[in-house]
Amino acid sequence: MSPPRLFISYSWSSHDHELWVIDLASRLRESGIDVILDKWELKEGHDSISFMEKMVTDPTIQKVAVISDSKYAEKADGRVSGVGTETQIISREVYEKQDQNKFVAVLPERDPEGKPYLPAYYKGRIYIDLSAPENYAAEFERLVRWVYDKPLHVKPEIGKAPAFLEEEPTKSLGTSVSFRRAIDALKNGRPFVEGAVDEYLAIFSENMERFRITLDDSRDADDQIADSIEEFTPYRNEFIQLMLAIAQYATNDDMQKKLHRFFERLLPYLGRPEDMNSHHSWAFDNFKFIVHELYLYAIAILIRYERFAFVDRLLATPYYVSTNANRGREATTTFADFRDYMESFRGRDQKLRRLSSRADLLKQRAESSGFDFKSLMQADFVLYLRATLNDDYYVRWWPETLVYATNSYGPMEVFARSRSASYYEQANKLLGGVSANDLKAHVATLQGDRDKVPSWQFERISPAVLTEIDKLSGLP
Template sequence: MSSPPRLFISYSWSTSEHEQWVIDLATELVNSGVDVVLDKWDLREGHDSIAFMEKMVTDPSISKVILVCDQVYASKADDRSGGVGTETQIISAEVYAKQSQDKFVAVIAEKSDAGKPYLPAYYKSRIYVDLSEIDRYSENFEKLLRWIFDKPLYMKPEIGKPPSFIIEPDAPALGTSALAKRVIEGIKSEKGYARGALDEYLSLFSEHLERFRIAGGEGEMDDRVVKSIEDFTPSRNELIQIVTALAQYADPQTYVPRIHRFFESLVPYLSRPPQITQWIDVDFDNFKFIVHELFLYSIAVLLRGEHIESATYLLSQPYYVPGNSDCGKNAIVSYTVFREHMKSLDIRNQRLKSNRLSMRADLLEQRSKTSGVLFRYVMQADFVCFLRADLIRTDSYDRWWPETLIYADRHYGPFELFARSVSKTYLSRTLSLLGVASLDELKAKLDEYASGRRNLPRWQFDSFGPSTLLGFGQLGTKV
């Protein structure tokens, strides 16, 4: 077992109360596994106090030094007076000599009437630990301990490998980047060409998505599906930027029919095209993920910007698929068509012995980190898509499986949309988004979940609570 870290406390004998505060801090540190050197404990009669202080600051066995800063300490340090002044000469030289020095940290014990910490002049550009506020003492004491033990709360992850679209020049691309910039510029500047440029961009996007079709090749099919999804990342981010520009600089209601027609044009990618006569179930799985993700982010961005009516349009208007009726399917489908099962990820989970509850959810969560959209907004969109489909469905197959809600245990209260729906005015918009007419109708559906008459999605033993994510008890409680 490694020896405990040794720490020296530098402080001023300001008042008897302050000295006791320092002793209490030292005792708390000792009880937490720190070998504290304190003059009250270690400096005896006949000892040379100056030599003691010099040794504590420069002794290599002392791994950490904390400077307990109050008004008197800061004043003596700046004036180089008394024992604090002697220590300051040694400490400041150490600090200035090593800019990355992590042996010293200031601990704030007192602040001015203006709320500013008392700090020596030589330390004012450095980070400190504030123990002067009672209500945040425990939180900041933990920060101090983590510093002493070199165990920071946030650790930089290991550097991964560059995505394939960076290191492989032959990765497919839509070729829409120049047009995307023109669309965004037109939207931001309210140019007259913005609508036409958007139509051109969306048409080209849909047409060139064919470039990502997986043809025969070497290796495992699930590897090729995941690689295709990775290669698509720049194009996904491009579309997210355009929808974000619409949400920030325009009235999305003007443009949302075009977005609807765009997703309508993507539906054929989810199944076998007429020219292909031989195929297997997983041949179109990359498109199933890509289209699903694009739809989720479009809803997420609109709801993040509080464009509830635009999101409602995409969820309520049916999607026409020409030629679909010839195959014995409906020519008109709901938005739930954009979420189809991916068998390839089941195969991948088994092949790699990953034992993941949902590899699709994992992919969505990991990919959100490069999207510019926080994952909680993606989860919120997924929850809305699930709930609306489940509340109004008449066909047992017309469901939306909320992949990302496997992570719902990270969300301890209602999503932002529903937290804001404590307002009765806001709630009316939210109920329309969910496709229900009243709170009573919504409650009746939630009661079906609670009684087991309506099943919730499950991942083995994991599920989620709709009432919690809705914050149902607070909905519509304020004017």
């Protein structure tokens, strides 16, 4: 296949500009393009304007690059109005008689206000911008692709209608619009960011009621609960994306309060609503799993981005329990309530001979979250340690995912990094600011009290190994 032929049209604006054009033409030839340039083709005595007109209309030249600097645009527009007959610029008449896919404007510069220099006949059309050094490589690739008719983005073939169109519509939280608005506000620093996030979280928490299930005695309850959890997956993933944006762009006190209030609004879903007189003992297990999973991801994401102070505030601040959810307990509770015991799945554990179907499901679902399951395990372990640092039995957190951290599992990343004393000075906020020596003493106590160390039949975690406690703060 013969190389594509490209003619470069430009104005002799200055010696520096001519050198810029020659450099561009050389780069294009190195990319396998047969570039036609007056500097290389014209000899003494040749008519430059006639040469240019011939190149533009020559059918063997598939592409024409118009190097549109200030002089080029000025001369082109002057010729349209009858002024400036000395120019080699493509006239409007010539341009409009040709296939417009044959032409592209290439910017070597912009005006002082950052606007492109373009001939009047070209305005409103797509151009290639080589004026900014930081974008030169990407824009040069666009130019090469244009010459070869190999665009980066190719329209895909039309496929078959998706199968879900034939299925019954699934439940919706109705958050799609508010989610996009919140993500845009977070990533682009909009002034309404806090209101946008608050609106999304309010809709999310209120409309979770749509996922309340009424168990059908004719079907296996475990399956119904698992189906409801699976149906919620798109909204879990939505929340994960929001948390990633918060962790990267907005970890201020106001955002912490909004997230704290959001989880407070989820607590009532873990128990019987005020207007429900009778219920199956497993009726809320889908919510128990969903709320626990959301909280676990929130903490895991904040730890990944080392937002340790943010995590500390979420864990240290009591959560208000509304009247219909406190079940005769105190008006406030701790973060440990977000991991509530599920009565279901026990039969599944026995039938499948699994140590924890709940942990299995968390691990399986992590594959569709775009988030590393090891990060969830780390968050689970941090929450377990934080809970055990308080002597009150009711603040204990059972770390479901750590069934996968028994035997030869090594130290969690945040503790491996805490070999550095300076790193641990920041990371210890995850544990309420406990000193290295106090944590070492606490871990030794846990290791000596088997009742405080989570186990699954004969499998047991080792807090000393997971914290790499013997090396904690051993380095500067």
